[in-house]
Amino acid sequence: ExxxxxxxxxxxxxxxxxxxxxCDPISGHDNLYWYRRVMGKEIKFLLHFVKESKQDExxxxxxxxxxxxxxxxxxxxxxxxxxxxxxxxxxxxxxxGQVAEQYFGPGTRLTVT
Amino acid sequence: xxLLEQSPQFLSIQEGENLTVYCNSSSVFSSLQWYRQEPGxxxxxxxxxxxxxxxxxxxxxxxxxxxxxxxxxxxxTAAQPGDTGLYLCAGRINTGGFKTIFGAGTRLxxxx
Numbered sequence: 001e002x003x004x005x006x007x008x009x010x011x012x013x014x015x016x017x018x019x020x021x022x023c024d025p026i027s028g029h030d031n032l033y034w035y036r037r038v039m040g041k042e043i044k045f046l047l048h049f050v051k052e053s054k055q056d057e058x059x060x061x062x063x064x065x066x067x068x069x070x071x072x073x074x075x076x077x078x079x080x081x082x083x084x085x086x087x088x089x090x091x092x093x094x095x096x097g098q099v100a101e102q103y104f105g106p107g108t109r110l111t112v113t
Numbered sequence: 114x115x116l117l118e119q120s121p122q123f124l125s126i127q128e129g130e131n132l133t134v135y136c137n138s139s140s141v142f143s144s145l146q147w148y149r150q151e152p153g154x155x156x157x158x159x160x161x162x163x164x165x166x167x168x169x170x171x172x173x174x175x176x177x178x179x180x181x182x183x184x185x186x187x188x189x190t191a192a193q194p195g196d197t198g199l200y201l202c203a204g205r206i207n208t209g210g211f212k213t214i215f216g217a218g219t220r221l222x223x224x225x
Contacts, residue, residue, distance in 0.1 A: 043215040055210040098211050104155025
């Protein structure tokens with residue numbers, strides 16, 4: 001069974017540009033989560049989808065971040081325009097149920113210069 | 114703001130030694146997870162503890178959940194070089210959904 005995949009693995013962009021991160025969850029997992037780890041700090045929750053609906057987006061930093069999960073399959077996280085403090089590793093996780101184990105992807109390392 | 118304080122942040126020990134990692138919070142968690150993360154990969158779940166006072170063992174690893182479900186510990190007996198890695202604790206809080214709060218991690222290095 002394929003695990004959670006994320007694309008790209010690395011992205012280097014300039015301040016003010018737009019970047020879109022993609023997450024493909026494990027097939028059949030209705031729950032999809034986005035997290036971010038900024039250098040030297042803990043992994044922080046961004047938001048949680050149940051199918052195509054946003055269950056909890058309380059961790060989204062500001063309105064420069066937009067997450068979508070059209071059709072309830074893969075999800076995208078767009079940052080527009082990117083700022084220096086957006087640099088970090090963005091993880092996606094999926095689970096079959098809200099209390100079930102979360103399976104994490106390898107992360108996308110975003111560097112904003 | 115919910116916080117999960119994890120200590121120590123870094124630990125370098127000799128093979129065969131024992132160690133304990135702690136996670137503490139003022140928040141009550143519905144469950145607490147321990148993960149291990151390797152470079153270039155996402156966290157991989159080791160164990161979930163749910164009940165206050167619960168103790169779970171995974172070979173040489175012993176996990177304990179505090180009675181009040183606010184704290185947890187990971188104890189490794191006779192550490193081996195293969196235990197080297199980043200260990201993360203994460204607590205789940207019921208917010209209608211289940212929000213996960215991570216500790217900052219403990220980077221363990223076991224020398225042969």
